[in-house]
Amino acid sequence: MxxxxxxxxxxxxxxxxxxxxxxxxxxxxxxxxxxxxxxxxxxxxxxxxxxxxxxxxxxxxxxxxxxxxxxxxxxxxxxxxxxxxxxxxxxxxxxxxxxxxxxxxxxxxxxxxxxxxxxxxxxxxxxxxxxxxxxxxxGPFGKPYYNSVVATFCHQLNHDETPEIHNDGTxxxxxxxxxxxxxxxxxxxxxxxxxxxxxxxxxxSKKVSEILNLLVNFKANYVDNGVVPDLSDKFEKSLFNTFTSYIPKDYFPRKFTKHTDDRGAFVEIMRANTAGQSSFSTTVPGITRGNHYHTRKVERFAVISGKAKIQLRKINTSEVFEYDLDGDEPAYVDMPIWYTHNIKNTGDTELITLFWINEPFDSEDPDTYFEVV
Structure with missing residues (x-):
């Protein structure tokens, strides 16, 4: 050691x-x-x-x-x-x-x-x-107006401020x-x-205006409309994970639009401009899943039936963020990197959760580290 x-x-x-x-x-x-x-x-x-x-x-x-x-x-x-x-x-x-x-x-x-x-x-x-x-x-959690122009732009866009470019250098x-x-x-x-x-x-190597344009698009597509951008480019995925770390925690949970008629209901769970893996789980009452974190993966938890509590905690901190979701009003929470997270069935019926993650699971490189919230 x-x-x-x-x-x-x-x-x-x-x-x-x-x-x-x-x-x-x-x-x-x-x-x-x-x-x-x-x-x-x-x-x-x-x-x-x-x-x-x-x-x-x-x-x-x-x-x-x-x-x-x-x-x-x-x-x-x-x-x-x-x-x-x-x-x-x-x-x-x-x-x-x-x-x-x-x-x-x-x-x-x-x-x-x-x-x-x-x-x-x-x-x-x-x-x-x-x-x-x-x-x-x-990267995520940088101090705006101190660590980098990226941190400043991410903070401003997520707090309804208007970024300004003073020198559009590379x-x-x-x-x-x-x-x-x-x-x-x-x-x-x-x-x-x-x-x-x-x-x-x-x-x-990017011009300041290129960086800002990408971040503005993240704001318009992801924050305003819930659409995950194309994450095939390594830099853009890193920039997206940086950007999402500045989104206020009260942004979630996000409710889906539920369409109902005499046949039943329809809910669009995910709209993304990138590849990924979808899965679902059933969880019996009182059971908790998860208690792990990722360092690069983008992940969505969508509760479509039953009641659940989702908890998040940033690694090496003590504050826990909690979100209560109910399948009667389907909603989702996206998991930020470096936050350990879990989901618990808090109802008295089976919980059904849909998961989406931007890369298929690889047992040789799982990017999954277990730590209790």
Whole structure:
């Protein structure tokens, strides 16, 4: 087992990496980190001693005074080095740097100088430092007006605000799950390299207007009309999963349109511009199904007969969202990624639920991780 700690664990990148490593529990033991460690010397020293690998992500990205950014980020690196020197700890350190190292701003300079300080420590201590030059990162749960333009646009569109493009430049992007995989590969690598600077390849290059147009279409088709878009393109699926993470939780459940006549009733369950797999289940009263989460799959639960309670909880948080559905008024709830979810028959008759998911089940790559809501 490799013991891995992540500074900045509660931030956007740190939280995603922490959760990603949680899916690798057969080889990774996560060492919890709290930002208070940077104000409590003994706690930081205990942390560095406990880790085989430290992924140093903690940093300030934005501030009205750029000097504060520089001073904060370089000080965090200094504290980490001091803790290692005082305890004699020599964990492999994976440093989250940025392509902005090459730019003339104090954020980029803070990353460059922090990297060089870590490299000097590694040379003296016979330790290993892998520095990653990371392009623009996007993904679910990013902080609007802080982490990325994608986060800002997603927030605005889901809160009835009008996004504006100030500079329609080309943005080189990597999805947070892809970045987490890159970092994971460096965590488990057994090469003997002591100091290495690696440029992380971007996986998509888009104009800002292209990104906004896709998000506007998600709003018009999915939020306003319940139509799942074409998810065959990897970037667009990642962008869609990012977009849906900003939809307010009171958006669900969504009631279907029920057409009735003397023959009975007709309900359209799903309209999608993408392939997928449909299935249904019957559940006896009192039984709960699910209690798992996905990291990439788009999934819909539609209750068409009986009564049910659907519960959702974001991984590593405590708040539970609950939705009561009744087949007398057929409705659906879509499952966001990184939310463990379940469905319970709360009635006294059989529950019938229709499930749709955007990819057929693959036992070799199920993307299904069990955790009780």
């Amino acid at each position: 490799i013991k891995v700690g992540i500074t900045g664990q509660s931030g956007f990148m740190g939280m995603h990496l922490y959760n990603y490593l949680g899916t690798k529990s057969e080889e990774i033991e996560r060492i919890p980190f709290d930002k208070a460690y940077f104000t409590e010397t003994e706690l930081l020293e205990s942390f560095v001693v406990s880790c085989d690998v430290i992924v140093h992500i903690a940093a300030m990205n934005r501030h009205k005074d750029e000097q504060v950014i520089y001073d904060t980020n370089t000080h965090l690196v200094e504290q980490l080095i001091t803790a290692c020197e005082k305890t004699g700890a020599t964990p492999k350190i994976i440093f989250s740097s940025s392509t902005q190292e090459a730019r003339d701003n104090l954020y980029g300079k803070s990353k460059r100088d922090g990297r060089k300080a870590l490299e000097q420590w590694a040379a003296k201590s016979n330790a290993s430092v892998i520095s990653l030059l990371i392009p623009n990162v996007f 943005v080189n992007l990597i999805y947070i799950n892809e970045l987490s995989e890159v970092i994971y590969n460096h965590i488990v690598a057994t090469d003997s390299s002591k100091t290495e600077l690696i440029s992380v390849e971007y996986t998509a």
